[in-house]
Amino acid sequence: MNARLISLMNALNLSDLWIGTLGTIISYTIIVVILLLTLLVSFRLLVNRRKIGYLSMMLSLVILIAQYGQLIQFQLYPTPNETAVFIALILKASAFLLVNIGIFQLYNPTKAKDGIIIGVICGIMALVAATYWYIPGSFEGSPEQIKQLQPLGLELFMFVIIFVSFMLVNPRIGQNGKFQLMLTLYFCSHMIYMTNKYLFNGTQGVLTKLEQLFPMAFHIVLFLFIFERIIEMMQAIYNSSIRDGLTGLYNRKFYYNRVNQHLAQHIKVSVIFSDIDNFKKLNDTKGHHMGDQVLKQVAQIAKEVAEPDGICGRYGGEEIVVMVIGDKDETSEIAEKIRARVEAETIVTVSVGFSCYSKGIGADELIKQADEAMYKAKTTGKNKVIAYA
Known part of the structure; x- marks a missing residue:
């Protein structure tokens, strides 16, 4: 063990633990541990996602670990030379710049314009x-x-x-609150450091301790920022596996499974099956973009009418399905609301069929019955609601 560290431990008192050299070493060691945990999380994300933002973040974390390792060394050997101090400053500035670049890249691809801005900032920093x-x-x-x-x-x-980070990075990322908190903590930390160094020549013990506590808080928030980004991505992956990309409704597989689960529990559910009338003609005459817009409008209407208890899905093409809990009259009322709102609020109409729970029926049969009722509505005039009989 380092001889100076042994002597510090032998002369240990409560004051040293708070504002003394040993307390400073403990604070920096805690920060290194937080950085190592953040580095591990970033590495796992880099391996799984292979996104450049995690590479920038990892590089910044490695530099930060080196910086705090050097700060610990300065505490053990209190008279660093000019080169060592310069290296510490470069590590500090580079790490903070890379943290902000990494956070930006977690949410955005680095375009040519962004690359130029980053290059200019790095050039200015070199000067x-x-x-x-x-x-x-x-x-x-x-x-x-x-x-x-x-x-x-x-x-x-x-x-x-x-x-620059507040003006250029903050508006273009998620978790703005955490990022603003990080910048505020860093600003306070740096202001305290500058005040203590240039006004008090580093003699204020309370300010010295705050110089250690604010960076600790900063790195804890940084860890939480990256951890929450993991949760966001896991949620996005899960949502993409159960939702339709265009309408945001549940996809066919998820919708079918939910109907099946309800029937297995003998819950009296009904299925409403709607199909946009003349949808192919709309696509051919006004383009697929207009068709997509109309499909999203119809999906939103179905979702609004069915909520909070109903479950909406895109069954295929222009087919929107809704599962509701209720008897025939309640289901008919919901189906009619969907049809009427689509007619009133969009440029299309829908043909709607529905089928209600009966003992022993399965999901396939219930959905098939609703589909047959919808087909009957479509072939007998369109823009109407028909119950399966």
């Missing part, structure tokens, strides 16, 4: 980084004052990254 070595030499002052000026350019540039 600002050069001020660490070249600008202080043109100022007069004591070596201590010159040393204070060296990192100022990069440290002020961090505020530029925060501002």
